[in-house]
Amino acid sequence: MSHSRLRLRLLTLISILFIITTTTTDLVAASLRCRPDQTETLKRFKNEFSFSSSCSDDADFFRGVTCDNVTGAVTVLKLPGGCLRGTLRPNSSLFELSHLRYLNLSFNNFASSSLTSAFGQLKNLEILLLSSNGFIGQVPSSIRNHTKLTQLQLSHNKLTGDLTSLVQNLTKLSALDLSYNQFSGTIPSSLFTLPFLSYLDLSENHLTGSLEIPNFSSSKLQILMLSFLHLSHQIDLRIFSPLKSLSYLHLSGNSLTPTSVDSDIDFTKTLRILLLSGCNISDFPRFLKSLQNLEYLDLSDNRIKGNVPDWLWSLPRLTSLNLYNNSFTGFEGSLDRVLANSSVQVLDMAYNCFRGSFPDPPLFIINLSAWNNSFTGDIPLSTCNRTFLDVLDLSYNNFTGSIPPCIGNFNIVNLRKNKLEGNIPDEFYSGASTQTLDLGYNRLTGKLPRSLLNCTQLKFVSLDHNRINDTFPLWLKALPSLKVLTLRSNRFHGPISPPDDQGPLAFPKLQILEISHNRFTGSLPVNYFANWSATSLKTDDEERLYMGDYTSDRFGYEETLDLQYKGLYMEQGKVLTFYSAIDFSGNKLEGEIPESIGLLKALIALNLSNNSFTGHIPMSFGNVTELESLDLSGNKISGEIPQELGRLSYLAYIDVSNNRLTGQIPQGTQIIGQPKSSFEGNLGLCGLPLEETCFREKIPSTQEQEEEEEEEAILKWKAVAIGYGPGVLFGLAIAHVVALYKPEWFIKNYGQDRLRGIRCL
Numbered sequence: 079m080s081h082s083r084l085r086l087r088l089l090t091l092i093s094i095l096f097i098i099t100t101t102t103t104d105l106v107a108a109s110l111r112c113r114p115d116q117t118e119t120l121k122r123f124k125n126e127f128s129f130s131s132s133c134s135d136d137a138d139f140f141r142g143v144t145c146d147n148v149t150g151a152v153t154v155l156k157l158p159g160g161c162l163r164g165t166l167r168p169n170s171s172l173f174e175l176s177h178l179r180y181l182n183l184s185f186n187n188f189a190s191s192s193l194t195s196a197f198g199q200l201k202n203l204e205i206l207l208l209s210s211n212g213f214i215g216q217v218p219s220s221i222r223n224h225t226k227l228t229q230l231q232l233s234h235n236k237l238t239g240d241l242t243s244l245v246q247n248l249t250k251l252s253a254l255d256l257s258y259n260q261f262s263g264t265i266p267s268s269l270f271t272l273p274f275l276s277y278l279d280l281s282e283n284h285l286t287g288s289l290e291i292p293n294f295s296s297s298k299l300q301i302l303m304l305s306f307l308h309l310s311h312q313i314d315l316r317i318f319s320p321l322k323s324l325s326y327l328h329l330s331g332n333s334l335t336p337t338s339v340d341s342d343i344d345f346t347k348t349l350r351i352l353l354l355s356g357c358n359i360s361d362f363p364r365f366l367k368s369l370q371n372l373e374y375l376d377l378s379d380n381r382i383k384g385n386v387p388d389w390l391w392s393l394p395r396l397t398s399l400n401l402y403n404n405s406f407t408g409f410e411g412s413l414d415r416v417l418a419n420s421s422v423q424v425l426d427m428a429y430n431c432f433r434g435s436f437p438d439p440p441l442f443i444i445n446l447s448a449w450n451n452s453f454t455g456d457i458p459l460s461t462c463n464r465t466f467l468d469v470l471d472l473s474y475n476n477f478t479g480s481i482p483p484c485i486g487n488f489n490i491v492n493l494r495k496n497k498l499e500g501n502i503p504d505e506f507y508s509g510a511s512t513q514t515l516d517l518g519y520n521r522l523t524g525k526l527p528r529s530l531l532n533c534t535q536l537k538f539v540s541l542d543h544n545r546i547n548d549t550f551p552l553w554l555k556a557l558p559s560l561k562v563l564t565l566r567s568n569r570f571h572g573p574i575s576p577p578d579d580q581g582p583l584a585f586p587k588l589q590i591l592e593i594s595h596n597r598f599t600g601s602l603p604v605n606y607f608a609n610w611s612a613t614s615l616k617t618d619d620e621e622r623l624y625m626g627d628y629t630s631d632r633f634g635y636e637e638t639l640d641l642q643y644k645g646l647y648m649e650q651g652k653v654l655t656f657y658s659a660i661d662f663s664g665n666k667l668e669g670e671i672p673e674s675i676g677l678l679k680a681l682i683a684l685n686l687s688n689n690s691f692t693g694h695i696p697m698s699f700g701n702v703t704e705l706e707s708l709d710l711s712g713n714k715i716s717g718e719i720p721q722e723l724g725r726l727s728y729l730a731y732i733d734v735s736n737n738r739l740t741g742q743i744p745q746g747t748q749i750i751g752q753p754k755s756s757f758e759g760n761l762g763l764c765g766l767p768l769e770e771t772c773f774r775e776k777i778p779s780t781q782e783q784e785e786e787e788e789e790e791a792i793l794k795w796k797a798v799a800i801g802y803g804p805g806v807l808f809g810l811a812i813a814h815v816v817a818l819y820k821p822e823w824f825i826k827n828y829g830q831d832r833l834r835g836i837r838c839l
């Protein structure tokens with residue numbers, strides 16, 4: 079589990095390396111003229127499967143086919159990914175193409191097909207690529223018949239069995255990728271004696287036993303990936319010393335023997351990339367000192383204490399260093415020189431115990447992250463002298479003093495939760511590149527700098543919990559990309575609606591507007607929410623992106639945002655751009671809730687609580703179909719609750735307590751499952767979940783029924799979570815479920831985070 083916010087796009091690097099090893103010039107140079115019987119066989123093969131609509135075109139299918147220019151037999155078959163779906167049967171026409179030398183079926187869906195022994199009929203195969211195909215079961219022993227294989231890629235399937243028999247006769251292999259499967263047993267040491275093997279990936283399997291690499295191992299092995307093997311023994315790093323050509327070693331997620339980490343290992347000097355994340359390391363590895371070609375080093379998620387040694391910064395080629403989540407407390411050497419002279423460009427020191435002043439950063443730094451430490455003193459002015467600096471994240475520290483004047487030079491600036499004071503510098507010049515500006519939880523005063531208008535790429539502005547004394551920044555609507563604006567808990571005052579002659583507010587891209595706990599006054603015109611285009615559009619799942627998806631080609635970044643959501647105040651690790659929320663709570667707003675709220679089709683959370691709103695709840699709420707959380711408590715709203723609210727199927731949290739509401743509570747599944755307190759303190763509400771009935775006869779209200787409803791609601795939430803699809807959205811959807819029904823889970827996790835303090839003592 080890594081929370082590192084900076085990540086080199088290592089995957090790209092790995093796939094490039096694989097492509098380099100899989101280029102075979104003689105295969106590509108053949109004619110396209112195929113024998114008629116071969117074409118017929120291909121058509122029969124194609125017809126065995128259903129095709130996704132995006133690639134039903136024959137031309138697409140045959141584009142990846144190459145035939146021998148003498149015999150006319152199919153020798154190369156490269157199918158586009160994501161096209162085929164169905165079972166690959168032993169009697170498939172594919173296996174009649176016995177002259178195949180290159181076969182790439184990766185990223186198709188043969189869900190639950192086994193890897194049939196019929197592959198053994200393709201005796202001429204040199205390259206076989208079957209990644210991410212949904213294959214299950216054992217690899218058949220006929221794989222041994224492929225004695226000409228140079229490349230075999232079976233990653234991301236659910237294959238099982240032992241590796242020993244699998245590779246017995248594949249002596250020509252130069253690249254072997256079996257990662258992300260369920261292979262078990264020991265790692266055969268014969269793998270390391272394959273004479274041509276240069277690429278080996280066994281990551282994420284269930285391999286046990288101890289790892290042995292014979293003395294007379296292949297001198298060709300360059301890329302070795304053995305992360306998360308679930309070995310029963312710790313790995314002794316010294317075993318890798320026979321591998322004299324190694325340039326990439328990935329051992330993350332395996333325990334290393336402490337003695338080997340602390341020794342001077344005779345590691346090959348060719349090593350460029352070393353990943354030792356989550357390896358249970360407690361002392362800084364000394365052998366690194368001799369790795370003069372090291373470019374990328376990952377030591378994150380270990381238990382390393384004390385100072386970072388000064389020699390690390392003088393490794394001449396080191397460009398990317400990840401020290402995330404250890405217990406480092408400081409630096410060896412002088413703070414104004416030791417890092418400054420280093421070649422490091424991407425540096426992650428977050429989640430450690432660093433204290434004292436912040437060192438002058440490396441001269442060529444691009445990406446600097448040091449959040450969640452205990453740094454004190456000023457942010458060094460030298461950061462303003464680093465011309466390549468793009469991402470600066472010093473959040474969750476104890477920095478004091480003022481904000482450096484140059485923050486407009488950086489793409490991403492996060493200084494959240496420090497003790498910074500003074501004004502936000504009014505020095506955003508034209509061409510300022512800031513996209514993300516998070517200065518929340520500091521002691522900032524003065525007004526919002528008008529020069530922010532020069533940051534035309536600004537997407538995310540969070541200034542919550544400061545002492546900024548200004549009027550509502552209507553002028554920010556001139557920023558074409560602004561998606562999130564958070565001004566919670568400041569000293570903003572005055573109206574939040576534009577003067578009559580300026581038309582509706584209409585921020586073009588705004589999706590989250592959080593201005594609670596200020597001193598805003600006045601009423602909102604009926605058309606207040608008209609033309610909020612971003613919030614009015616429902617987005618397709620595919621278009622939903624991470625808020626912080628500001629990807630340059632080198633790293634990704636995620637913002638955090640505290641949101642009051644469904645009555646729980648929680649700190650969100652990730653925020654999604656599809657997420658639309660409005661929070662005006664804790665101000666002095668009055669008048670009616672504008673009917674135009676019904677235009678915000680993508681709104682999922684609305685909080686207008688603790689103001690002085692009057693009038694009725696607008697019927698148009700029935701049109702805000704995505705709404706999950708609605709808080710109107712602590713106002714002076716009268717009349718009945720519109721029945722339309724009972725039909726909002728995602729509405730999982732509602733609070734209308736302490737108003738002047740009367741009449742029957744709409745009896746939708748979602749509403750009657752709410753706690754009583756959500757409806758209390760009104761003039762005359764009746765119906766479930768309150769005990770007051772609306773009719774004379776008694777409505778049976780048993781505990782059982784309530785529990786049943788709650789269970790139903792949970793199921794519904796699960797369905798939503800699954801509907802969102804795995805991966806990107808899963809985290810948030812699950813967080814919703816959990817926040818709603820299991821708040822204690824959050825509290826527990828929060829508590830664990832706080833343990834950091836104990837670790838740092």
Ligand SMILES: *[C@@H]1O[C@H](CO)[C@@H](O)[C@H](O)[C@H]1NC(C)=O
Pocket residue numbers: 107108109147148
């Ligand atoms: C087949 O193609 C290869 C590569 O283009 C070429 O060298 C060879 O001469 C061709 N053979 C015939 C018979 O055309």
Ligand SMILES: *[C@@H]1O[C@H](CO)[C@@H](O)[C@H](O)[C@H]1NC(C)=O
Pocket residue numbers: 096097100156157158159182183184185207
């Ligand atoms: C195999 O095909 C898939 C799908 O087209 C593609 O993404 C992948 O890069 C190919 N693999 C190689 C090594 O060319």
Ligand SMILES: *[C@@H]1O[C@H](CO)[C@@H](O)[C@H](O)[C@H]1NC(C)=O
Pocket residue numbers: 167169170
């Ligand atoms: C292949 O075998 C399946 C049963 O396993 C059968 O239904 C199918 O007709 C066979 N296909 C051909 C082309 O023989």
Ligand SMILES: *[C@@H]1O[C@H](CO)[C@@H](O)[C@H](O)[C@H]1NC(C)=O
Pocket residue numbers: 195196198199220223
């Ligand atoms: C594999 O090769 C052996 C001997 O070369 C042969 O007997 C066997 O039938 C082959 N298996 C397959 C599935 O082709």
Ligand SMILES: *[C@@H]1O[C@H](CO)[C@@H](O)[C@H](O)[C@H]1NC(C)=O
Pocket residue numbers: 222223225246247
């Ligand atoms: C595999 O190798 C063994 C010896 O290592 C040999 O006896 C056997 O015939 C080989 N099998 C094939 C199918 O080549």
Ligand SMILES: *[C@@H]1O[C@H](CO)[C@@H](O)[C@H](O)[C@H]1NC(C)=O
Pocket residue numbers: 293
């Ligand atoms: C490997 O070789 C070295 C000397 O080159 C020797 O000291 C060591 O014992 C050998 N290890 C094994 C496992 O054979």
Ligand SMILES: *[C@@H]1O[C@H](CO)[C@@H](O)[C@H](O)[C@H]1NC(C)=O
Pocket residue numbers: 312333336358360
């Ligand atoms: C981690 O290291 C400590 C001591 O260094 C050891 O006691 C512990 O067993 C190791 N954990 C694992 C999973 O190897």
Ligand SMILES: *[C@@H]1O[C@H](CO)[C@@H](O)[C@H](O)[C@H]1NC(C)=O
Pocket residue numbers: 451452453474475476
């Ligand atoms: C900041 O300093 C205060 C005491 O001055 C301390 O209680 C707090 O834990 C420190 N915060 C961090 C993140 O180090």
Ligand SMILES: *[C@@H]1O[C@H](CO)[C@@H](O)[C@H](O)[C@H]1NC(C)=O
Pocket residue numbers: 459460463
């Ligand atoms: C910034 O760089 C200039 C020249 O490179 C130097 O004169 C100045 O002292 C530097 N400022 C800081 C704060 O390091």
Ligand SMILES: *[C@@H]1O[C@H](CO)[C@@H](O)[C@H](O)[C@H]1NC(C)=O
Pocket residue numbers: 506507508509528529530531532
């Ligand atoms: C934008 O930057 C220019 C200098 O590049 C400055 O003159 C101007 O005042 C800035 N705009 C605002 C609104 O401050």
Ligand SMILES: *[C@@H]1O[C@H](CO)[C@@H](O)[C@H](O)[C@H]1NC(C)=O
Pocket residue numbers: 547548569
């Ligand atoms: C805000 O600033 C104005 C002057 O611009 C001052 O009169 C007022 O007292 C300030 N309000 C707060 C809460 O600091």
Ligand SMILES: *[C@@H]1O[C@H](CO)[C@@H](O)[C@H](O)[C@H]1NC(C)=O
Pocket residue numbers: 676697698699700701
């Ligand atoms: C809801 O939206 C529909 C069309 O989208 C509109 O006709 C209807 O008047 C709206 N209802 C309310 C109460 O605003």
